[in-house]
Amino acid sequence: MRSLISRVTVVAALAAGLASCSPKSEAVTADDMTQGNPNAKVVVVEYASASCAHCARWNAEVYPAFKAKYIDTGKVNYVYREIITPPNEVAAAAFLMARCAGKDKYFQVIDSVYRAQEQMFQTGQFREGLLNVAQSAGMTEDQFNACVTDEKALKALNDRVEKYSKEAKIQGTPTFVVNGKKVGDEGGGERTLAQLDEAIAAAAK
Template identity: 30%
Template sequence: MIMSGLTRRLAIAALACVTLAAPAMAQDASTEPDTAMELGWVEGQADAPVTVIEYFSPTCSHCKEFAEDILPIVEETYISTGKVRFIMREWVRNSVDRTILTQARCLPKKNGLSYLKDIFARQEEIFVAAQVGTLPGTLQIVGTPYGITDREKLDACYQDMDIRFDMLEVEKSAEKYDIHATPTFIVDGTVHPATKAMMTPEGFTAFLDAELAKAAPETN
């Protein structure tokens, strides 16, 4: 069954992400196999010159800021124009994250992404619900437009072993990149923990422009 709540200590800890501003780190493997790229919620064309993987947590306040203030601009300016392929992958920090993500993964990919955006919009409400033991009811309200209309369906998603195996594969991918903070971005095998400069629309678009410049073919 779904956990009915969090301790106050865990709920407070969920309000903040791990400290920003760690340096970028290159990994041994420069790219992932194509089959691994579908480990998440994908937006954009497969042949986009730059693919960005974001590791996020539903209870991360910085991830909420990115989803609401920056991602819409990225979707309009870079993803819809074929410049960037964007992949969201979870990094589970607590039981609330796990419960939310089993619901998101229960849905078709497009609906799952919309559900996660709705979760970010109600993040403060979810923190309160976790504290007072009403999280399942709150998630049912969020999930109702997507067909998660009652506690039975909520629990079925939570207990689905196929979903848990998918989440385990994502966890393995996070270990490969040594993820330890959210949000963290991966481009061409290089890890970019979010910095304060990146966490603004202007800063993140400058980051994408620099990555696109690296990916541009050289001309004589």
């Protein structure tokens, strides 16, 4: 795990003072992890980090109701985009592992990482915590090790993070964008279901 630090790009685009989203950043690509209706009129993009405590809290407290109301009903196309925040090596390893698990298990793995996050932070046993998540998703320890040290996959992750951070002007996580418009202030942060309701209703008109 620690060896990842030297290879993880810290994205400078997270600095303050950046403007609003550019429309091109909201085009859904094959690299994106999505849920819901790909043909929905409303696209909700969440820029989040696997090592972000605010993201974990939103995942636990708001996401279940959001999923039931909008994803499961096909009202939105939900897009999850990866951003790296400290500890950078933990976020990177979690995302690499989730992608290795496959698109059908990606969100299950991210959810498990969020649920394990507090204990990992308290104990400092990041590798052990992530390995437990990997094994619960059906990966062996050898597969986990190969996954989180895959240089090609790490470069692809860094390229995505840099691209989205620059194009969408991400200043904090989580940041929610509905049809190209940020929800709430520019700095990012947890958003309530009511705030997302309002943004989605406006976008659906």
